Amino acid sequence: MNDAMEGLTSRLTALAVSALGLTLAGWGGVAAQSQLFVSTAAVPGFSGQDEAREALERAQASAGFAQQRARQFSEAAANATAEVDRLANESAALAAQIQQSEADILVASAQLSLIADQRRALDAQLAEKQQPLVKLTGAIQNMARRPVVLSAFQPGSLRETVYVRAVLETTLPTIREKTAELRSEVERGRALERDAARTLANLQSSEAALQTRRNELTALITQQQQASRSNSAMARREAQRALALAEGARDLDELVGEFDRAGLVRSALAALPGPIIRPERPDASRVMPAAVQSARSQDTSPPGEFQLPVQGRTLAGFGATDRAGMQSKGLTIAPSPGAQVVSPAAGRVSFAGPYRGFGRIVIIEHANGWTSLITGLARNSIETGDLVIAGAPIGTAGLSQPEIGYEIRESGNPVNPLNLL
Structure with missing residues (x-):
């Protein structure tokens, strides 16, 4: 048993x-x-x-x-x-x-x-x-x-x-x-x-x-x-002129409009025919054909190699209505803190600096009457008058909940940036 x-x-x-x-x-x-993902649980x-x-x-x-x-x-x-x-x-x-x-x-x-x-x-x-x-x-x-x-x-x-x-x-x-x-x-x-x-x-x-x-x-x-500071006197004069425009403009739209008009004037002057050497006989003189002049001045193609100035999540798209009932004229992007901001296309910096509640802003004149406006920068690494290529560093975003605004305009008229990507 x-x-x-x-x-x-x-x-x-x-x-x-x-x-x-x-x-x-x-x-x-x-x-x-039991201790798995202690560092990644939140x-x-x-x-x-x-x-x-x-x-x-x-x-x-x-x-x-x-x-x-x-x-x-x-x-x-x-x-x-x-x-x-x-x-x-x-x-x-x-x-x-x-x-x-x-x-x-x-x-x-x-x-x-x-x-x-x-x-x-x-x-x-x-x-x-x-x-x-x-x-x-x-x-x-x-x-x-x-x-x-x-x-x-x-x-x-x-x-x-x-x-x-x-x-x-x-x-x-x-x-x-x-x-x-x-x-x-x-x-x-x-x-x-x-x-x-x-x-x-x-x-x-x-x-x-x-x-x-x-x-x-x-x-x-x-x-x-x-x-690039070999011609520092000219750079200082241009920066002072841009600062005067910023102080005189009532709002951001007016400021961008001023630089748009200045850019159009500059483009028109650049499109004028150059001097022709005086001929030996007066009856042999000639002028630049009108067709060549109009061809130079009517090119409105957008800037090549276009890209967004910063990577991030889109908070507001083109045409979105904000709390005040105003329609957005560009994009509002939430990048990572301290993110790198670059030039969306090649051009000339017509303004770079702080402006009335928009943080530091950068306005870039592109070819053929196009203008870019980037707002919300914490720091800018370029100055007024600089020539930049597409993708050149222009500054960085802030460290606390940064928001970068971006607008692009053709002859002063806002255009959806996403249409150019």
Whole structure:
């Protein structure tokens, strides 16, 4: 009798240990990962998975575009023969690399946010499955630990033990199945942990690259400014004239209108025919054909190689109505703090500086009567009178909830910037 009871108890113990081992295989992994995503559980900047996915797609596209522009500018700098052209393309290449690093940081942040959401959902599933398995394992352990002597003196204990054994043998496959699902989910959690570690490494690498490139750009801009100040007296006169216009203009629209008119006058003067050498005989004199003059003055094609001045989420589109009932004449973009702002196209800086509640603004005259207005800058790296190429660095956004406004006008009339992309 005792031998039979001992054998039966040993079998029960083996069954209990088997079930317990299966359960602990799952929950041991959960316990080992209890600190998973401590650094990523509350990634700021996204209200939900949809917003994070949208930001991820936008940032990946921006990173690819910035990388392509950086390569193009680097090639142009290598092929430039003039020092001023080399410096301009090098600074534009660095600005594009900075925007690429900013996009890479946003990609990593969005990925961390999505991984953290997946982990929270997984934790909830594991917690839901924990209680039944823990209770079942505890019951099996209690039965397996009951001394044989006590079982022998309890009426019907042998019958109950045989019954419990039969029940365990039929339920053990179910226990194995459930714990197999648990192990699969725990392995999924470990995969998420590895993804998070890689993403964090990418984030740290992008942040280091961003700081390095910003330092390089600052040094290059200083060198560029020193090289372009050969005619400082003319630059000072032009800056004083622009400042006088800014002080006299009643609002931003009037200010941009003044520079639009000045740009049109400058274009008209540039389109005039040049002097013709006096002929030897008066009857051989001639004038520039009118058709050539009109062809020069009527070209209204938009600036080539157009791009938005900064990467970010669009807060207000062209024609949107604000709280005051005014329609937007451009775009309002929310970039990352301290984001790099670049020239949307080649042109001449007609104004750069602070202006009446709009932060620092930059007005750029492009060819054929087009004008760009960028507002909300915290710092500008160009000055009035500078010539810029498309993608040249013109300043940076603020550090606290920055908003960059952008308008482009054709002969003074607002145009949707998105139509030019």
